[in-house]
Amino acid sequence: MGLQVEVRRSRRRRRTVQARRDGDTIVVMVPDNLSRAEERAVVAxxxxxxxxxxRRGSRRSDADxxxxxxxxxxxxxxxxxxPTSVRWVGNQRSRWGSCTxxxxxxxLSERLQTMPGxxxxxxxxxxxxxxxxxxxDAAFWAWVANYPHTERAKGYLMGWSDGHGVDRPPSEEGEVD
Known part of the structure; x- marks a missing residue:
């Protein structure tokens, strides 16, 4: 069985193109206004x-x-x-993760893939x-505190964020993610 590729065209997407692995399929999201020739080149x-x-091996799979x-x-x-699903995404620039x-x-942001486990x-x-x-709220942070490396990880993410000029992660002081 060969590589499966699914192309999703979107009228809302203007210029950006994204690709991600979804099981055995690579899903490529493209603007609806691309010609078929442009689409073939971008998909490839x-x-x-x-x-x-x-291949670099830094990617932990969505299943993992x-x-x-x-x-x-x-x-x-x-x-x-x-959760019903947990996956890596490449479109989160100001968040480390999000939940619905x-x-x-x-x-989870793909930026995390190079960070310690x-x-x-x-x-x-x-x-x-x-x-x-x-x-x-307080109940939320009480649950999070069950993870023994919470403060250490928050400090790591704060330092990384400051060093790279991005927003800091949320904290008990009311910042949002």
Missing amino acids: EMVAKVERRE LMQRAADLSDRYLGGIAR PDAGTIR WVVDYVLVHELVHLIEPHH
């Missing part, structure tokens, strides 16, 4: 980019991420946070807690 380029990234989330939920949250509690979906685990726990407590 984006498929090659995804394959290069995966989902399993890691289940393990973290069991270990630190009593197993009650059960109603749908049970969690997305305990930092990725903190962001996963943070997003898992949103499935229990949607707001950054």
